Amino acid sequence: MRTLAKRVGAGLAVLYGAATLAFVSLQLIPGDTVSTLLGPATTASAEVRAQISAELGLDQPPLTRYLAYLGRVVTGDLGSSYQLQRPVWQLIGDQLGPTVQLAAAAMAAAVLIALVSAVATAGRRRQVRAAATAWELVAVSLPSYWLGILLLTAFSFQLPIFPVIGAQDLPALVLPALTLGLPIAGVLAQVLREGLEAALAQPFAVTARARGLSQTAVRLRHALRHAASSLATLTGWLVGTLLGGAVLVETVFGRSGIGALTLQAVDNKDMPVVMGVVLLSALVFVVISNLVDLLYRVIDPRVRA
Amino acid sequence: MTALTLTRAPGRRWSLPLAWAVLAPILVAAAAPELLAAVSPIATDPVNALLPPGAGHWFGTDQLGRDLFTRVVHGARPSLLLGLGATVLAVAAGALLGLAAALGGRAADQVVTRVLDILLSLPQLLLALLVITVLGGGVANVVLAIAVAFTPGYARIVRAEALVVRRSGYVEAAKGLGLGRPALIARHILPNAVGPLLVLATVGFGTALIAGSGLSFLGFGVQPPDPEWGAMLAEGRDFLATAWWIGLFPGAAITATVIAVNVLGRAAQRRFTRRTS
Numbered sequence: 001m002r003t004l005a006k007r008v009g010a011g012l013a014v015l016y017g018a019a020t021l022a023f024v025s026l027q028l029i030p031g032d033t034v035s036t037l038l039g040p041a042t043t044a045s046a047e048v049r050a051q052i053s054a055e056l057g058l059d060q061p062p063l064t065r066y067l068a069y070l071g072r073v074v075t076g077d078l079g080s081s082y083q084l085q086r087p088v089w090q091l092i093g094d095q096l097g098p099t100v101q102l103a104a105a106a107m108a109a110a111v112l113i114a115l116v117s118a119v120a121t122a123g124r125r126r127q128v129r130a131a132a133t134a135w136e137l138v139a140v141s142l143p144s145y146w147l148g149i150l151l152l153t154a155f156s157f158q159l160p161i162f163p164v165i166g167a168q169d170l171p172a173l174v175l176p177a178l179t180l181g182l183p184i185a186g187v188l189a190q191v192l193r194e195g196l197e198a199a200l201a202q203p204f205a206v207t208a209r210a211r212g213l214s215q216t217a218v219r220l221r222h223a224l225r226h227a228a229s230s231l232a233t234l235t236g237w238l239v240g241t242l243l244g245g246a247v248l249v250e251t252v253f254g255r256s257g258i259g260a261l262t263l264q265a266v267d268n269k270d271m272p273v274v275m276g277v278v279l280l281s282a283l284v285f286v287v288i289s290n291l292v293d294l295l296y297r298v299i300d301p302r303v304r305a
Numbered sequence: 306m307t308a309l310t311l312t313r314a315p316g317r318r319w320s321l322p323l324a325w326a327v328l329a330p331i332l333v334a335a336a337a338p339e340l341l342a343a344v345s346p347i348a349t350d351p352v353n354a355l356l357p358p359g360a361g362h363w364f365g366t367d368q369l370g371r372d373l374f375t376r377v378v379h380g381a382r383p384s385l386l387l388g389l390g391a392t393v394l395a396v397a398a399g400a401l402l403g404l405a406a407a408l409g410g411r412a413a414d415q416v417v418t419r420v421l422d423i424l425l426s427l428p429q430l431l432l433a434l435l436v437i438t439v440l441g442g443g444v445a446n447v448v449l450a451i452a453v454a455f456t457p458g459y460a461r462i463v464r465a466e467a468l469v470v471r472r473s474g475y476v477e478a479a480k481g482l483g484l485g486r487p488a489l490i491a492r493h494i495l496p497n498a499v500g501p502l503l504v505l506a507t508v509g510f511g512t513a514l515i516a517g518s519g520l521s522f523l524g525f526g527v528q529p530p531d532p533e534w535g536a537m538l539a540e541g542r543d544f545l546a547t548a549w550w551i552g553l554f555p556g557a558a559i560t561a562t563v564i565a566v567n568v569l570g571r572a573a574q575r576r577f578t579r580r581t582s
Contacts, residue, residue: 017423021435028439141563143515145522146556149538149545153553157546164546236426244430248519252542262431263523266438274438278431285426 007293011286018282019073022275023066029271033058036269037082078279079272081265088276091261099257102249103242105177106184113181114188118227119219122196132193139186144245148179148252176253180245184238188231195227202226229300235292236285243281324568327561334381344372346379346532355548365550367541371530377554380532384559387448387517387526387533392510394452399459400499406460407467407498408490417464421457429454433520442525450525451516455509459502466498473497504577507570511563518559534559 029036033056034049044052053059057068072079078088121132155175156164163172199205200223208218247259258277265273297303334341350370358365364373406417424432436450470476476493484492518535520526527533529540534555541551 013419014423014426017419018427021423021427025435025439137564137567138560141511141560141567143519143535143556143559143563145519145535146538146552146559149542149552149556153545153549158549240428240431244428247430247434248523251523262434266434267524269438269441271438274435278427278435281428281431282423282426 007290011290014286015279015282016070018278019070020066022278023069026271026275027062029269036271073279078276081270081273083265083268083270083273088272091273092258092276092280095256095258095261098255099246099250099259101173102176102180102246102255102257105173106180106242106245106249107238109177109181110184110188113185114192115224117185117189118192118196119216119224122193122219122223123200132189136186136190136193139182140190142183142186144179144183145248145252147182148176148249151175151179152252172253172255176249176255179252180242180249183245184241187234187237191230191234192224192227195230196223199223199226225299229296232292232296235289239281239285239288243284320568321572324565327565328569331381331385331558331562331565334378335385336382338379338382342372342375342378344375346371346376347530355544357548358550364554365548367537367548367551368544369530373550373554376532376537377534377558380534380537380555380558383444383527383531383533384514384518384521384535385562387444387451387521388510388514390448391451391455391513391517392506394448395455395509395513396459396502396506398452398456399461400463400495400502402456402460403463403465404467404490404495404498406464407471408494414464417460421461421464424457425461430516430519433516437520437525444526447517447520447526450520451513454516455513459506459509462505463498463502466501467494470494470497501577504570504573507573508567511566511570514559514563514566 026033034052035042037052038044038049050059057065060068076089078092080087081091084091117132117135121128123129152164152175155161162175163169196219200219205218205223208222209215213221243258246257247263249255250257250259251263258280261273262277264270265277330341338346348371350366352370353362353366354368354370356362356366356370358373362372362374364377366372367376402417402421406414406421409417432454433447433450436453437446440446440449471494476489479489479493517526518533518538521533521535522539524536524539527536529536537555538552541548541555545552
């Protein structure tokens, strides 16, 4: 119970910090907000400007604005997009689906590739491990935007297997998911393989083998569970890579989603949208890392106690 | 122990020379691009647009007839500088923050650690984009944005190292001999806490290079027509159906550089851990 309260507290602290970071960034933007809001081609008079400023509470001192902003965030009001004139949470909600789809598919692909690679190559002959190390190295060194371009060129243009840019159906998900997932698979495979090799060298692996279990069964039933627990430390990095990578992958494949929304907002200096995405990713981070913590307790009985 | 021999990566004998062999021409291209490609990287030649790779144009030409080999060679310097500038800034800021947290007393440590926790919970690319939203695009701002995104990671490592070093025997001995605090930090704590950071910074440079070219790819860093690997990929995107070579070579340059840097970084990491353990 105490650990639970502690964890919720830590999660709230991260969310509060992200909200504050977003607010500070907003204050750091050079030039005044009203001009940004009106755009360069404005003919608004001084009175109109003053009115807008009062409506947004910009004439209040910073601390008052900060508290008012926190109050709005707590009630789920993220403000309205400067550019699209719609509530930020609505914009994010509209774009969430495609990105969740992409991230989930990429994650599934990454885990599958990493599992197969690690289980097949851990502790094998020298050449096999050299090949595994090599592909992992290449995968972690590949910029996702280039991998996407390569896959598009090969499997959409040269061999017309998958649809070109813009489509949103299932076949159109394959290449983006691979693009986002492959660099992640490289890291996961490396960590898993090293974990497996360490586990296979332990006495329990030898014992299991002596009981007559096959090499594969030892790997899948005993060693893998051991190795998987080392993946838990990667959660934060993983969430960040999926969300950040979505910006690049959605651009390469012309997909809609949170990444495309973010990029458009950054281009237009549409700060409320960027702030909303920052809050969203902090929320996703907090939720996922807590879920993984729970899962970790299931996988590894030693941490339960 | 068997576990140790098992986890030793194979193929190490030739991987270092190979990494240097890949990196050498890239470094030459960055230092003196005219040596490898004398033509101007922005000179257009519309008659020879979209030529496939061949004898006259090793990497082919782009939609404006510019020689791609020349552009990849001239793109080395801006691409590497984006990553290098960001890494140097991030390492310096990370070292300062980490030392301040470890040596500045309880309150400073609490504040810095909390702030780092928050920054580390956000995706690096999103943090960089937040900085760009505030400051706008351009090369200097992209360097700064990536530095901001990478600083928390370095700061956390320096803090952890400095906490260990501070309690070590030689620091206690130096203190006992009457060495003043500034000298103690400058001569003993800083060099020993920053060592592992420099090793990590090698691999970090590769990541920063990918991020820098990525932001240029998104249109925030180096602007066309100037050659930069990420920006070139963005320009080539619309011609993938007819000219695969535009999308191939600039990305291959990024990837080759990052692979080579990662090989060198890992070798440095191994040497470092062997020395300290």
